[in-house]
Amino acid sequence: MISVRDLRIEYGRGRRRTLAVDGLSLEVGDGELVSVIGPSGCGKTSLLLAIDGLIKPSGGRILVLGEEVKGVRKDVAFITQDAGLLPWKTVRQNAELALRLHGFPREGVREILRALGLAGFENRYPSELSEGMRRRVGIARALALRPKVFLMDEPMANLDTLTRERIQEIILELWHMYRFTGVLVTHDIEEAVFLGQRIVILSPRPAKVVEVLDNPGMGEPGYRRSPEFYEVVIRAREILGSPEGR
Amino acid sequence: MRQLFHYLFAVVLILLFWSLVSLYFELSRGVALIPYPWGVAAAGAEMWPEWSAAFLESARRFFISLILAFAGGVPLGLFVGSHENINRWFSPLIYLLYPIPPVALLFFLYIAFGVGEAVKVVTVTLTLLFQVTVAAHGAARNISPSHILAVRAAGANSLQLHRHVILPAVMPQVFTSARVSVGLGITMLYIAETKLGIVGGPWSGLGNFIEIYRMRTDLSLAGVVGLAFLGLMFYVILELLERWLCRWKYAGKS
Ligand SMILES: Nc1ncnc2c1ncn2[C@@H]1O[C@H](COP(=O)(O)OP(=O)(O)OP(=O)(O)O)[C@@H](O)[C@H]1O
Numbered sequence A: 001m002i003s004v005r006d007l008r009i010e011y012g013r014g015r016r017r018t019l020a021v022d023g024l025s026l027e028v029g030d031g032e033l034v035s036v037i038g039p040s041g042c043g044k045t046s047l048l049l050a051i052d053g054l055i056k057p058s059g060g061r062i063l064v065l066g067e068e069v070k071g072v073r074k075d076v077a078f079i080t081q082d083a084g085l086l087p088w089k090t091v092r093q094n095a096e097l098a099l100r101l102h103g104f105p106r107e108g109v110r111e112i113l114r115a116l117g118l119a120g121f122e123n124r125y126p127s128e129l130s131e132g133m134r135r136r137v138g139i140a141r142a143l144a145l146r147p148k149v150f151l152m153d154e155p156m157a158n159l160d161t162l163t164r165e166r167i168q169e170i171i172l173e174l175w176h177m178y179r180f181t182g183v184l185v186t187h188d189i190e191e192a193v194f195l196g197q198r199i200v201i202l203s204p205r206p207a208k209v210v211e212v213l214d215n216p217g218m219g220e221p222g223y224r225r226s227p228e229f230y231e232v233v234i235r236a237r238e239i240l241g242s243p244e245g246r
Numbered sequence B: 001m002r003q004l005f006h007y008l009f010a011v012v013l014i015l016l017f018w019s020l021v022s023l024y025f026e027l028s029r030g031v032a033l034i035p036y037p038w039g040v041a042a043a044g045a046e047m048w049p050e051w052s053a054a055f056l057e058s059a060r061r062f063f064i065s066l067i068l069a070f071a072g073g074v075p076l077g078l079f080v081g082s083h084e085n086i087n088r089w090f091s092p093l094i095y096l097l098y099p100i101p102p103v104a105l106l107f108f109l110y111i112a113f114g115v116g117e118a119v120k121v122v123t124v125t126l127t128l129l130f131q132v133t134v135a136a137h138g139a140a141r142n143i144s145p146s147h148i149l150a151v152r153a154a155g156a157n158s159l160q161l162h163r164h165v166i167l168p169a170v171m172p173q174v175f176t177s178a179r180v181s182v183g184l185g186i187t188m189l190y191i192a193e194t195k196l197g198i199v200g201g202p203w204s205g206l207g208n209f210i211e212i213y214r215m216r217t218d219l220s221l222a223g224v225v226g227l228a229f230l231g232l233m234f235y236v237i238l239e240l241l242e243r244w245l246c247r248w249k250y251a252g253k254s
C-alpha cells in the first residue's frame, strides 16, 4: 500500500541546507493504521508531505498503491497539523472543498458532518467554532473524498484531553468503518499506542526509523485502560528516552 | 440602522459648525462672507438640473475609474505578489511609481489622452489603481502557508489556488485600501475636472461646476457639498460591498 525506501528530504541550498529525512524506510500494509512518533522537528511532517506528493524527495522511492508518487492523488487524503480550514468558507464549503476541486458531485458531506457531530453547523464559519470542532471539519474534508489512504499530521495537537480522546475515538471508529490505510503522525506517546497497529519511532533530525513496535491489542474495547496498553507505552517511552531516540 | 444614526449625527454636527463659522464672519465683517447652509441649499435647488447633472457626471467617472482600478489592480497585485521571481523585478517598480501623484503628470496625461473625457478617468484610475495594486500585492505576500498547504493537499491546481485561497484572502485588505483612497480619488477627480476650467460647461462634473461658479460662493459651496456626498456615497458602497463579499470576517462577532 505505502512503501517508502531510503527516503531523503532536504530543504534549502548551500549553507542553508537542512537535511530533514535521511535513509528512512517504511512499509504500511493494506488497511493498516500505523502511528509515527518522533522528537519535535525531526521530519515527521516532511515525511507525510513527501508521501502525499506535495514535496519532491531528493532521494529514495515512495510507492503508494503500487505507483510511484508524482503529485497529489485523489485517493490519498491529508489532514494538516492545524486543519487548515479556509476562514472564508463555511463548514459545508470547507468539507466539500476536495470534492469540488476534483469536480466530483458533492454528495455524502451532510452525512459525514452529522457523523462527526457537526450537524446544524453547516453554514457557520470556522471562526464561530471551537478548536475541536474545527479539527473535525478538517477530518470531514479529508473523508469526503472516500480516500484509500489517510495521512494525518497531529490532528489532535493542542487540544484538551477530553476533546483529544474523543477525536482519537472518532478516528478509530472511522478506521473500523472504512478500513483505510492510515499513517498518523503524533508526538503524544499514548496517542501513538492507542491508534497504531504498529508504532514507528523516528530518530531526531534527520529522521530515520529507530524501531517499530508491534501493538497487537490496538483497537480492542477498553484498550486505553489495559495493562498491555501501558506496557507498550512504557516500552515506547524507553526508546524515545534512550540516546539513539533522543 | 445605528450606523445611519451616526452619519446623521455627523451631518448635523458639520452643519452646526458651518453655520457658526458663517455667523462669526457675518458678525465680525458685517457681510455674510461664507453663505449659510440654507443659502447654499437654496442655491443648489435653484440650479438643481445643472447641479445634479454635474454630480452624476462626476459619480459616473469615479465609478468607471473604481471598476478599472479593481479589474487591473487586483490581478496585477496578486500576480506580482505570488510569484517570487516576478516579484523581485516588479515590486521595486511598483513602489517607485506608487508615490507619484498622477496630477503631477497631468500635463503629460493631457498630451497623451487629450483634454476630453479620457484624461479625467485615467487620472482617477491611476490613483486608485496604485492603491489597490499595492494592497493586493502586500496581502498576497502574507497568505497563511497552512491555507495553501491544505488546499494543495486537497488537490488544487494553480488556478484553483488563486480562486479559493489567494483571491478571498486579499479581498478585505483591497477593500480597506480602496475605501481609504476614496478621498484621494475625489481630490484627483476635482483637480482633473477643474484644471480645464470652462471646457465642457457646468454640467460636466462637480469640479467644473465649482470652477465656473467660483464667484457665486453659495453655488460653488453647493458643488463642494456635492463632492462630500460623492465621497460618502462611494465609501458606503465599498463598505457594504465588503460586508457582503467578506462576510466571513464579521462572522462570530456581533
Ligand atoms: N519549508 C522549509 N524550508 C526549510 N526547512 C524546513 C522547511 N520545512 C521544514 N524544514 C526543516 O526540516 C526539519 C523537519 O521539519 P518537519 O516540519 O518535517 O518536522 P516535524 O517532525 O513535523 O516537526 P514538529 O514536531 O514540530 O511538527 C526542521 O528542522 C525544519 O527546520
Ligand SMILES: [Mg+2]
Residues within 6 Å of the ligand: A044, A045, A046, A081, A153
Ligand atoms: Mg510537523
